Amino acid sequence: MRICKLGEDVLRQKCVPVESNEVNDELRATLNEMFETMISADGVGLAAPQVGISKRFFVVISDDNVRRVFINPEIIKTSAENSEYEEGCLSLPGVSEKIVRPVKISVSAIDENGKRFVLDDVDGLLARIIQHENDHLNGILYIDRGDEEFKNKTVELFKKKAERAQKKLAEKEAKKRSLEAKLAAKNAKKGK
Template identity: 40%
Template sequence: MIYPIVAYGDPVLKEVAEDIPQDYPNLKELVEDMYATMYHAHGVGLAAPQIGKSIRLFVIDSEPMMDEGDEGKGVKKAFINAEIVEEDGEEWGFEEGCLSIPGVREVVYRPERIVIRYFDEDWNEHEDTYDGMTARVIQHEYDHIEGVLFTDLVSGLKKRLIKNKLSKISRGEVDADYKMNFVGLSKKR
C-alpha cells in the first residue's frame, strides 16, 4: 500500500512519537508499505509521522546517496523505538530536503557519526555506529520521530526566507509527484 505523505503544517509532524509495543498489529506489513511509499516518492527515508502515524518507526535506504566509489555501502533498514545514544565528529553541512516539504532544500549541519540503539522488525535489538551520509539520513528521520523538521535546524534568516514557501505547502499550494495529505483540507493532492 502506498500512503499519502503528510504535508508541512500537520501537527503530527511536530509531535514526539510514541514507542511501539511488541504486539503492534501488522508491523511487518507497515514497514513494507513504508518502503513502498518511500520509493514511490523517490525518497531515501520515511518516518511514520510522515504517513500520519505518531509512532517511533522509520525506514531508510541510503544507497542512492552514496558517492561514486561507495556504491554498495548504503544501508536499507527499519528502525523501531530508536534512540541516538551518541553523536560525535565534526559537523558538516549538506543540502537536505523532505518528502513532507516538497520544493524546499536547505543546508543543515549534523555530526558525522552516530551510535543508535533500536529494534528491527523482528524485534531484535541492535546498537550500531553509522557515519557519513547514512548517519545523516538516520539523523534526519530520527528527528521526525522527535517532532523536529530539518527547517527547524536552519538559521533564523533562512527560516524567514522560506516562510512563504512553507505557508504555501501547508495550504496545499505545492506540486509533488506523489499523493499528499494537507491538514484542514478535505482532499488529497
C-alpha cells in the same frame, strides 16, 4: 500512502514508543508500504509521522542500497566533528538547505522482527539520514536546524500552498453543489 506536508500537526508531535506486542505482521506490512512510498517518491528515509502515524519508527535505504528499519531508535553517541550537507525532505518537497550535523553516530533500535541492534560509528549519508528521520520522531524538521529566515520563508510558502489547495477544494465543492442544484431543479420541472 499519503505523505504529510509541512503545516500538518502530526509532523510537530513527539511520537510515542512502539510496544513490543505491536511489532507484528501488521506493523511489518506498514513498514513495507512505507518503503514503497519512499522509493516511489525518490526518498532515502521515511518516518512514521510523515505518513500520519505518531509512533517511533522509520525506514531507510542509504547509498549502500540496504533496507533498514529502526523502531524506537535512540542515538546513543555522536561525534564532536560536524559536517554540512544539503538536506531535503519528502514532507517539504521542492526546498532544501545546508544543515550541520555530527559526522558519526551510534544508534540503538529494534528491527522489524523485534530484535534489538546497535550500529556503531555510522558515518556518511546513512548517519545523516538516521539523524534526520530520528528528528521527525521528536517533531523536529530539518528547517528547525538551519537558518531562521529560510525556515520562516519555507513555513510561509507551505502555508500559502495549503491555503490555495483549500480554496481550490472549496471552489470545486461549490461548483459541484451548484450543478447538483441545477440538476435537481431540472428534474423537478420534468416531474410537473
